[in-house]
Amino acid sequence: xxxxxxxxxxxxxxxxxxxxxxxxxxxxxxxxxxxxxxxxxxxxxxxxxxxxxxxxxxxxxxxxxxxxxxxxxxxxxxxxxxxxxxxxxxxxxxxxxxxxxxxxxxxxxxxxxxxxxxxxxxxxxxxxxxxxxxxxxxxxxxxxxxxxxxxxxxxxxxxxxxxxxxxxxxxxxxxxxxxxxxxxxxxxxxxxxxxxxxxxxxxxxxxxxxxxxxxxxxxxxxxxxxxxxxxxxxxxxxxxxxxxxxxxxxxxxxxxxxxxxxxxxxxxxxxxxxxxxxxxxxxxxxxxxxxxxxxxxxxxxxxxxxxxxxxxxxxxxxxxxxxxxxxxxxxxxxxxxxxxxxxxxxxxxxxxxxxxxxxxxxxxxxxxxxxxxxxxxxx
Ligand code: F6R
Ligand code: MG
Numbered sequence: 001x002x003x004x005x006x007x008x009x010x011x012x013x014x015x016x017x018x019x020x021x022x023x024x025x026x027x028x029x030x031x032x033x034x035x036x037x038x039x040x041x042x043x044x045x046x047x048x049x050x051x052x053x054x055x056x057x058x059x060x061x062x063x064x065x066x067x068x069x070x071x072x073x074x075x076x077x078x079x080x081x082x083x084x085x086x087x088x089x090x091x092x093x094x095x096x097x098x099x100x101x102x103x104x105x106x107x108x109x110x111x112x113x114x115x116x117x118x119x120x121x122x123x124x125x126x127x128x129x130x131x132x133x134x135x136x137x138x139x140x141x142x143x144x145x146x147x148x149x150x151x152x153x154x155x156x157x158x159x160x161x162x163x164x165x166x167x168x169x170x171x172x173x174x175x176x177x178x179x180x181x182x183x184x185x186x187x188x189x190x191x192x193x194x195x196x197x198x199x200x201x202x203x204x205x206x207x208x209x210x211x212x213x214x215x216x217x218x219x220x221x222x223x224x225x226x227x228x229x230x231x232x233x234x235x236x237x238x239x240x241x242x243x244x245x246x247x248x249x250x251x252x253x254x255x256x257x258x259x260x261x262x263x264x265x266x267x268x269x270x271x272x273x274x275x276x277x278x279x280x281x282x283x284x285x286x287x288x289x290x291x292x293x294x295x296x297x298x299x300x301x302x303x304x305x306x307x308x309x310x311x312x313x314x315x316x317x318x319x320x321x322x323x324x325x326x327x328x329x330x331x332x333x334x335x336x337x338x339x340x341x342x343x344x345x346x347x348x349x350x351x352x353x354x355x356x357x358x359x360x361x362x363x364x365x366x367x368x369x370x371x372x373x374x375x376x377x378x379x
Contacts, residue, residue: 003076005037006267009075011066015040018062027054029287036266036278037117038077039219040066043280045287050100056091063096096205097121099221100190106228109284112236112295114222118268119248119275121158121204121220122182127239128153128200129179131231132190133168133226138235141169146229147192151199153345155179156187158206159199167193183330192229200224219248226281235280237295240277243308249273252332256315256326259308262297274312 001008005315012033019031019042026266032043046052067079083095091098103109112259130137132151140147150170155178156163178185186204191197202222207319225232245258256274266278278290318324328336350358 001038001075004038004272005269007038007040008070008073008075008316011069012040014066014069015062018058018065020046022058023295027044027058030289032116032280032282032289032292034263034278034292035281036276037268039081039115039117041113041115041221043113043282043289044168045284045289047287050102051090055087056089057087059091059096059098060087060094073088075294080244092205095205097205097220099200099201099203099223101198101225102129103198105284105286108301110226111282111284112222112224112226112233113280113282113292114224115221115266115278115280116258117266117276117368117369118252118256118273119220119246119277120183120252121202121206122184122186123220123248123258124181124202124222125179125185125187126244128187128190128202128222129176130239131173131236132199133175137238138231140231140235146194147231149192149194152191152193153179154191155186156186156188156204157184158186158204159184163188179242195229197229198225199230210274233295237279240279241298241301241304243304243311245311246275247326248275249328253326253330253334255326256324257311257326259305259306260301261305262294264297270312271316289348 012035015033016031019033019122022028023031026248027046029045029047031045034041034043035162039064042062044055044059046055048055063082064079066083069256070078081095083093090095114124132138132142135141138147139151142148150168152165152167153175153190154163154165157178164178166172168175177348179187185348187200187202188204189198189202190200192199200222203220205220222235224230228234228237240258240260243259245255246258247255249256251272254273256271258277260279261276263278266276268274268276277296281295281297282289282291289355315324325331328334349355
């Protein structure tokens with residue numbers, strides 16, 4: 001509402017009215033509108049399958065109408081997430097993040113919807129790994145028969161637009177090579193290996209690079225099914241008892257701790273953060289969303305909130321230095337091209353002596369023998 005810290009209640013009401021109309025018209029089975037920080041989240045159930053144009057258009061039109069109202073209220077950054085002028089058939093790539101899954105509803109279907117603000121796609125890699133591949137987090141992987149066969153992870157290379165599926169536990173070392181770098185590789189889906197059932201889906205929409213600058217926001221979302229063949233509710237929430245370092249925060253250009261909060265605390269204001277995560281639990285009943293439970297509104301998460309504040313204090317002391325500030329190529333805001341241009345004629349070559357003492361990368365011809373080992377010089 002003020003700046004980028006929260007959502008105006010009128011915008012959320014508008015979202016509710018639009019989705020309710022679609023529900024009355026039979027387009028949706030059920031809906032729930034919520035928020036984290038300055039982002040409105042549309043939670044929708046329907047029976048039209050994934051990537052359905054009508055559903056995606058409903059989401060797009062709701063965000064466009066929300067933008068119009070936000071402009072009337074002169075809210076800051078109205079419509080900043082809508083990157084295209086017209087709807088192209090699918091909301092993917094148009095700005096807002098999205099996660100969809102098609103399921104056969106079980107006799108009892110507990111699901112948790114995660115909603116993040118001031119962070120980005122890839123922030124869920126580590127928590128998803130812990131939920132579905134780490135027995136120190138999820139004892140069900142060891143002592144729960146339905147989980148013992150493990151889970152498969154669909155990993156996307158968000159820069160090269162490739163994907164690969166890797167199996168846990170057998171391929172975890174290969175998988176970690178990639179998903180350890182969340183700015184490039186993001187876990188899109190997790191499946192139960194024995195049955196092939198979808199277990200989790202996250203939004204992997206990244207910011208768009210336009211004219212050398214990142215534009216739009218990519219505050220992520222994720223849906224996780226719980227119990228039975230999947231981790232228990234408590235195993236799904238347990239990864240968030242550590243305030244993991246994620247990308248985002250001020251100007252989308254800083255590392256900061258991910259703080260799990262109840263809805264009442266989902267208003268990031270300190271240095272436009274720290275990054276927040278809300279989780280809403282629902283029981284599905286024939287597509288109806290029974291709930292929600294505001295899962296992080298639990299004193300059991302007080303310690304991680306304290307930890308997040310301590311990490312925030314420590315990282316803030318770095319000011320404009322890495323690792324608080326993101327590496328140059330990952331920042332959402334940068335003055336680098338302009339400053340580099342301005343200073344272009346002021347850079348002069350180093351003297352030969354100084355140049356000799358700095359690292360030089362020399363191309364090694366293919367098939368060359370390895371360089372001789374140099375003896376360690378005493379310091
Ligand atoms: C981060 C975020 C904010 C803004 C910041 C500057 O995701 O939304 O930190 O980036 O408040 O906003 P502008 O450039 O709109 O003044
Ligand atoms: Mg946001």
